[in-house]
Amino acid sequence: MPTPELTYGERAVGLTFNPGGSGEVADCKLHFAKLIDQQNELRAACASPEQKRLASVAITELQTAQMWAVKALTWKD
Structure with a gap:
């Protein structure tokens, strides 16, 4: 059975990388x-260079927030 192609957002967050198999990490x-994906679709559909830039910044910040959220979910003292 072929695996479905990942969306841009799924690739951007590394959806398939979850070595601990955590459901919380997968959900996050x-x-x-x-x-x-929402911001990527906006970026692709809009004509405004500034709106494209803002969507790109939002994508970068979302990736950063996702990494910190996963770090928080997997933190061990």
């Missing part, structure tokens, strides 16, 4: 992937 990444 999926939520961020959807937000990134």
